[in-house]
Amino acid sequence: MSAQKDRWVSSLVFLLFCASSIPKCGSASLQQEPNPQHYFSGLEAGKTSLAFFTPSVSPGAQPFWEQIESSAEALQDYGVSVVKVNCPKEDVSRYCGKENALRKAFLFRGNRLIREFLTDALFDVNSIVANVLFALLFNEVKYVETLADLENIENLLKGKSNMVFAYVPATGTAEHRAVMEAAFVYGTIHQFVLTTEAALLKTTSHDDPDVSSAWLSFCHCQWATEPAQPCRRTALAQPLTLLNIHRHLKLMGAPLVTEVAEDPEKISTVHLQLGLPLVFILSQKETYEADRRTAEFVAWQLLGKAGVALLSRDLVELNVLHRSNVALKTPDEGMPIQYLVLEDTDEVITLVEDKNKVKQIQEDEQEEEEEDEDEKENNNQDIQDDQVVEAVSRDKKRELPLEQILVLTEENFHSSLSEAAQTVVLFYASWEAVSLAVLRSYSEVAAHLKGAPGVLLSRVNCWDWPGLCSQENVTQFPTIRIYKEGQQSVTYGGMWETEELSSFILLSQVSCPLKLATMDEAEGYLRGEFPSELSSHHHTSLLGVFSSATSEAREAFEEAGNILSGHVRMGMYFEDDALALSRKYSVSPPALLLARSGGRSMEGIALSKQSVQDMVQTIRHELLDIFPEITVPNLPQYLQRGKPFLILFSAGDISQVESREMLKLAKGRPQQAFVACWLNLEKTPVGYGILRTYFSTTPPLPVLLWVNFHAGGQVFKFPSEQSITEMNILSWLERLQAGLEIPSTTTPCL
């Protein structure tokens, strides 16, 4: 009687409440109660509700209430109402007590408390729905922790019903919610088992599972009768969403093999409706039993991927080859049924799996395609940004003056080599930009050397004659070689530049080192007058002087000459009167004599180290200037010393004072820790680019900089208010070394 009265009251109150609250909060599903008494008096038996008790003055946790509101909407579908109960200030009862308010939520069935939740666990819609359903479906969803628990459940179910076993990495996740929602629908048909134990997942699956993602499998326990044998399982291959689980359970619920006796075109099963193919095993009366077994076997293999039907040919008039034994119907509209002759069941399975795979690939490709489309919008990928390629292609219409250069082919290559004392060959590829750029310089060289006796300039296009190029061991384009009758060819290793290449060709005319026979020749050589072929060549001459006793050093020198051939003008003198020559220049053999600028300055160097490599090193080093002007072609030689640069940038020639001071500085220390040099911005205008990068504007000139290429890329600027003298620079360098100066800039580490 009293209960009935309660109900009456509550529904009346409920109606009143609704009428008053709807306009107020605007939410259809979240109910509000003015106070706990009111709420409890309104609870109906059998009705479930989730209640949040909150102080009437809400602390304004707005996002939290939004989540609760949307979960109320979701839970409505499962007959659970969500109620917000206002706690009057003075109320300190069990639910409204200070420590409970808003820290816990309570789930009631009727007025019986089923579960209390910490609101920490109810962080969003998924977690609220998942946890509430988990509490309600206590019997339908068994939670297990150990393998033993799982096996117990499995054994109980064998022969009776099927089991759905799900693993979720944590409760309260979207996957957990999906499993719970599925259990709400299927819980009475299948036994659901849930675990969050990664270890359990590992022991129950064959290959190494990814424990960070949820996993669900359907266990066919109804058909399992052997107590010792575990139930067969079919895992869900797609991500755990309610839709996918539903689809999976639907497929598992369908009969393993459907027997059909009508035109396959007309047949539609749950598989086709769900977008999966259907495989027909064509059967005959005589072989029915065997076909049935085959169909079942195939069906197990394809479970969840395709449906299997057994089609009796005796009952259906089929207009297909008698030998066909399998048919495949795809869900795609308008696709005809394929009839096939397959040898064994594996072929059937691969047929279906390949179909799915192809579909997957096509889908992937489509995705990629779309990405491509997106990218196209801001695409400047097709703009040429290679300066050499672009320059060459802009120059391609200009006809090059190549008349001086002989075209060599496979046929005339060897015969041409014997025609001139010295043949220069450019190996190139006519499609390659650097080759074509070099070909332009080469044509300038040809003009330069026009009329030089005994030199033949020629070229081989390796795109036309690949056999010849590989026979000559040319693997890179471009390559320039000098062939001399009866000698090994020499490969050019310098800058691709007219001047250096011309000089190389000229120097290669005479042997390196050149053996000088008389004192007169030696003197003439040092003056730059002998041999006459090189009289136009104004570079430092280098003479090795050896006594007859120093054959070891002489051989090393000759070897070094081979290496430096074409780059250095080298002579050697080892006649009996070598001592006289060495005495004249006050050196003792073995020694090197360096004649700079046509013999006006002479320098003698004793050769102490006698290995070939050391000698090459020494010669290279000695040929470098003490206070050089840095240019584009010569920078690498100085870079190779691996030292910082003290470099003076000057617009035009540097003044004599600065030159004198810098030279003093450079000469002062024989084993310099830096390269003192200068740069003429008029001759090397790219220097402006350097200065702009360092200072963003061009500083007042001249400007002296310390550039540390190799360690950290720091650049220091000599104070412009100080004058450039040896003393000032030295003291600046000291401060610099002591870390007292601040770098002007640091080059980026690109």
Place this chain on the structure above:
Amino acid sequence: MAPAVCGTLLGLALYASSLCAVSGAAFLYHDYCVIGAGPAGLQAAYFLQQAGRDYLVFERSHAPGSFFALYPRHRKLISINKQYTGKSNSEFNLRHDWNSLLSHDRRLLFRRYSRDFFPNADTMVRYLEDFASLLKLRVQYNTAIIHVTLEKNEQAWNGHFFLLTDQDRKNYKCSSLLVAAGMWVPNVVNFPGAEYVEGYETVSINPEDFAGQTVLILGRGNSAFETAENILGVTNFIHMVSRSRVRLSWATHYVGDLRAINNGLLDTYQLKSLDGLLEGDLEDLAIIKDKKGKLHITLQFYLENRNISMGVDSITLPQDELDNFATRAPYDRVIRCLGWKFDFSIYNRSLRMMPGKGNIKKYPQIKPSYESRGTRGLFVLGTASHSVDFRKSAGGFIHGFRYTTRAVHRLLENRHHGVPWPSTVYPITQLTNSIIKRVNEASGLYQMFSVLADIILLRENATAFEYLEEYPIGVLAELEMQTGRKARNGLFVIIMEYGRNFSGADKDVFYYNRAVGEAQHAWQSNFLHPVIYYYKHLPTEREMRVRPPDWPLPRPNAIHHIVEDFLTDWTAPNAHILPLRRFLENCLSTDLRNFFAESCFLFAFTHQKLPPSCQQGYVRMQGLVGSQELRHHAVQAGLLQDYTHTDFSGDRPPDSHDGSQEQLMRDHGIPVRPLQHLVNAKDEL
């Protein structure tokens, strides 16, 4: 008894085969035995000879190329022999020379033997004779190997020796066996009345013999059509029957399918000039000869129910029930042109030489390395090795297997002689160039598309790479073991491909917009074009196995198609080279552009790390200074800064020039205007 003694002797003194020779029933020993002195056998012999190996070729006939002495019956080869290509590049020209074998001797180019585009088969025989004699290949003629068996031996290269027996019971022993025996056993079908069928091998080739006759030809290959072509003008009509539909090589892009030179009958069929094509299963056929000697086609089905005693007239013919049955007219002759199969009969069971499955059952089972599936050390070369790329590439034809034979030789050199696969090491700056060079001239990549690939093995930090040519991609996973080269830092695989859905017997290969012209559509290219696969790690055996169906290689980390080209000339700076370079740069995270020395100079002062072309060129004193004109062009293109006209009055703040070299280091430049309307000329007719 004697052989057994000999065997033990050999066991004791492994290489002292001469000892055995003394003892009478001897085994003549060679490291390599080659069966067959056809094109593949001679090609293998050439490489073995060049490498200085101990080998011997066995040939049943008195001269090389005995198959060609008989076939094709009508003597016209359908492999092209192009005299002129407009190019002198000998490697490139091999793309259009389908008859020459590979050798260093330029006399041995087929175009020196015949001026015909489709040469006569006698010329091939003469060519092969010259190839064997000019190169002094070691061939033992008049020796038919009738039995091959194995002898277990721990010390042998492959754990066993191959024992060969010839028709005179002479025995030979080899460490490695190269089977280049070809395919010469004619395919036959057995059905009632098969005795009335003439074989392609023996049928008359004189058209006069067919005058006024009605002919049925079984088969639908080139031999069938060649036979039909020969008699087309004099017969009443010709019908052709086979199980599958006709496959035209210009639709399938497979040279083994019906070639246009033989397809005159298709014309007369489609224009209803009496000749015709039919599809049907030959196994179901039966032929009955009537009293006048005419041949009637019926189905075995009808024969099963006949009353034998009643004689020929009692047999039901299909037209008795179906009065418009297609082959109801009687025939004067039935000719079988069904191709050939491999001779499995001479191999002992222990060699497990098994026929392939499905449509490759005429071939022996081999791995993608051309080694037999059943026996280690036994390699199948030449046309019998076509199961690897049947109906795909050219491995069953001279212009294909001359390359696969070389590949097998290289595998053997590495396996038995410690000679690693030939390779060249280049600095990374040559990466784009080396690929462009190969895709433009390489003939092996071109002929054996999707089967042989060039491999680029990257060195540490991608500063250099190693280039391997024409490796069989089917064994890509075993690359390190098979080549003796290391692939630790990633690799590029360069192959040629047709578009995925372009080729097929039922495909329209002349549809509009079949060709694409723009680099961004390169992946849709239909005609043969280069494709570059990038792998950070060598694909594993498993990845090779589970690769998507019809993919030559597993999914790479990145892939690049070079857009198809009407002239098959992939040297266009913007359409071909630039996209390739960008792809390579993206894979390696490096800058592969070329720079003039001046730019490198600037970078040297302003950057701590230089792009590879500066690092490996300029800094090593091999910078590209470039001529005045070129630098001027680069300035005009906005890719190089010109500082000469800079006003150095001092502190004027730089305006647009600010950070110009930063700009240079990044992907910038002025828009290039390609001739859009020309580029879009897609219809290559």
